[in-house]
Amino acid sequence: MFGVVTNVFKYAFLQRAFLAGVFISICVALLGVNLVFKRCAMIGDGLSHIGFSTFAVSSALNWAPFLLSIPVVVGFAILLLMLNENSRVKSDSAIAILSNSSLSIGILVVSITTGMNVDVLNYMFGSILTLNNVDLLFSVVFSVIVIFMFIFLHNKIFAITFDEDFAVATGIKVRLYNVCVAVLTAVVVVVGIKMVGSLLISSLIIFPVLSASRLFRKYKTVVIFSALNSVFCFVVGFFCSLVYSIPTGATVVILNLTIFLIYSLVARLKNISYSGS
Amino acid sequence: MELISCENLVVKYGEKVAVDGVSFKIYPKDYIVILGENGSGKSTLLRGMLGLKRPASGGVIFNFKRNEVGYMPQKTALKKGFPASVQEVVLSGFVNGMGFSPFFRPWHFNRLQEVLKLLKIENLKTMYFKNLSKGQQQKVFLARAIIAAKRVLFLDEPCAGVDPMFAEHFYVVMKMLNEKQNIAIVMVSHDIKSAIFCAKKILHINKKLLFFGEVAAYLKSNVSKAFLKEK
Numbered sequence: 001m002f003g004v005v006t007n008v009f010k011y012a013f014l015q016r017a018f019l020a021g022v023f024i025s026i027c028v029a030l031l032g033v034n035l036v037f038k039r040c041a042m043i044g045d046g047l048s049h050i051g052f053s054t055f056a057v058s059s060a061l062n063w064a065p066f067l068l069s070i071p072v073v074v075g076f077a078i079l080l081l082m083l084n085e086n087s088r089v090k091s092d093s094a095i096a097i098l099s100n101s102s103l104s105i106g107i108l109v110v111s112i113t114t115g116m117n118v119d120v121l122n123y124m125f126g127s128i129l130t131l132n133n134v135d136l137l138f139s140v141v142f143s144v145i146v147i148f149m150f151i152f153l154h155n156k157i158f159a160i161t162f163d164e165d166f167a168v169a170t171g172i173k174v175r176l177y178n179v180c181v182a183v184l185t186a187v188v189v190v191v192g193i194k195m196v197g198s199l200l201i202s203s204l205i206i207f208p209v210l211s212a213s214r215l216f217r218k219y220k221t222v223v224i225f226s227a228l229n230s231v232f233c234f235v236v237g238f239f240c241s242l243v244y245s246i247p248t249g250a251t252v253v254i255l256n257l258t259i260f261l262i263y264s265l266v267a268r269l270k271n272i273s274y275s276g277s
Numbered sequence: 278m279e280l281i282s283c284e285n286l287v288v289k290y291g292e293k294v295a296v297d298g299v300s301f302k303i304y305p306k307d308y309i310v311i312l313g314e315n316g317s318g319k320s321t322l323l324r325g326m327l328g329l330k331r332p333a334s335g336g337v338i339f340n341f342k343r344n345e346v347g348y349m350p351q352k353t354a355l356k357k358g359f360p361a362s363v364q365e366v367v368l369s370g371f372v373n374g375m376g377f378s379p380f381f382r383p384w385h386f387n388r389l390q391e392v393l394k395l396l397k398i399e400n401l402k403t404m405y406f407k408n409l410s411k412g413q414q415q416k417v418f419l420a421r422a423i424i425a426a427k428r429v430l431f432l433d434e435p436c437a438g439v440d441p442m443f444a445e446h447f448y449v450v451m452k453m454l455n456e457k458q459n460i461a462i463v464m465v466s467h468d469i470k471s472a473i474f475c476a477k478k479i480l481h482i483n484k485k486l487l488f489f490g491e492v493a494a495y496l497k498s499n500v501s502k503a504f505l506k507e508k
Contacts, residue, residue, distance in 0.1 A: 157369070159369035159372040161359075162349070162361055162365075162369060163369075165329050166348055166350060168327070171342070171344030213360050218360055218365065
């Protein structure tokens with residue numbers, strides 16, 4: 001194991017993967033807190049499907065993958081947000097319709113043009129070991145922006161997520177902040193697809209938060225611990241996947257699941273001891 | 278000049294009219310209690326005024342910055358399992374006045390302490406919101422609303438579910454805010470006796486506006502006689 005750790009810092013592609021992974025893990029977890037408690041965790045899932053098809057299309061057109069994906073997914077994120085606000089539309093069905101149709105378009109484009117090549121598989125299952133310098137730059141720059149935005153908007157996001165009616169009634173610019181969060185979500189999902197692939201990204205959004213909220217009852221603590229969980233699972237999963245030659249994305253998700261189960265168990269034990277005393 | 282002017286406000290739920298053409302004005306130092314039967318559109322009137330329910334027609338004009346309003350909702354559809362400490366919830370009352378500045382400053386925490394003390398809930402500060410009883414949660418929402426209110430405080434059934442002792446204290450606090458801090462108060466209430474005793478003006482609705490004016494005039498009106506006889 002130690003040999004692997006030293007190797008990571010010898011090879012540039014492993015350094016890139018490690019660095020990008022840590023940054024993206026933090027972002028995904030921060031975002032998750034907002035999405036999960038707003039009861040719209042499925043938006044992450046929907047966006048990941050849309051992201052898959054934009055990646056597929058840009059690969060068919062031979063474009064830089066982020067160039068098409070980020071604007072399109074940002075657009076869809078805002079659209080989904082608006083559907084969510086409009087009470088006349090069932091927003092979960094709307095998400096399903098949008099994401100499944102775009103997934104189908106992606107698959108059709110792929111099968112007509114390039115076929116199921118390595119690129120496409122990478123977009124489904126992630127390709128953190130194949131990041132180039134441009135990808136790394138994109139991931140780190142976007143992650144840093146997202147992390148700063150979250151720190152600066154933390155109190156606003158809390159007020160809006162906890163009680164949107166109060167926020168609207170007291171004149172907080174709810175729509176503005178919701179759009180900000182939607183844009184951040186889209187960016188994080190797109191960047192995250194490079195890491196774990198579109199199939200697993202939504203689990204990275206959901207798991208760290210759910211684990212943290214098993215044990216903690218304060219918003220700030222939950223935010224901090226979801227980020228810690230997420231980074232921990234990534235780092236351990238990354239090295240495990242190198243040692244045992246298993247897919248990184250799936251390993252990270254399984255570790256997240258393990259953490260979730262451990263937290264749940266501890267929470268259960270704590271509850272028993274509380275009611276016992 | 279009036280602070281808020283509500284003009285011909287109509288709010289509908291689907292085809293059903295809940296508030297039917299209500300017009301009235303709120304002036305500085307007003308203390309208005311909104312009375313009416315169950316389902317007469319009291320809460321909906323507040324929600325329509327505050328932009329929580331889009332009016333079918335008519336409108337509300339705020340003659341001051343929109344973010345100087347406090348609001349205490351009747352019941353919040355609390356998301357199950359949302360992690361939050363009482364301190365975090367009450368502090369969120371400051372957010373409407375913070376503009377783009379991202380962090381709380383020491384004076385925010387001092388003011389927080391002051392308001393908790395005013396409502397006698399300092400002991401709840403470090404507790405987790407979802408572990409509180411319904412009555413305690415009401416008090417926390419009240420604290421948050423007081424913090425958010427710089428000019429007008431809207432309250433929807435503030436005393437539902439709190440103990441009678443606290444209800445009495447609540448009216449003292451409202452009077453203090455109204456008289457000492459010049460905050461206009463608009464309150465939906467079921468507690469007619471206390472309302473008449475404390476309020477300066479009464480707004481009585483049953484979808485349409487039945488009465489709006491001074492308490493003394495209200496007590497002489499036919500609206501109040503019919504209403505009070507029932508109770």
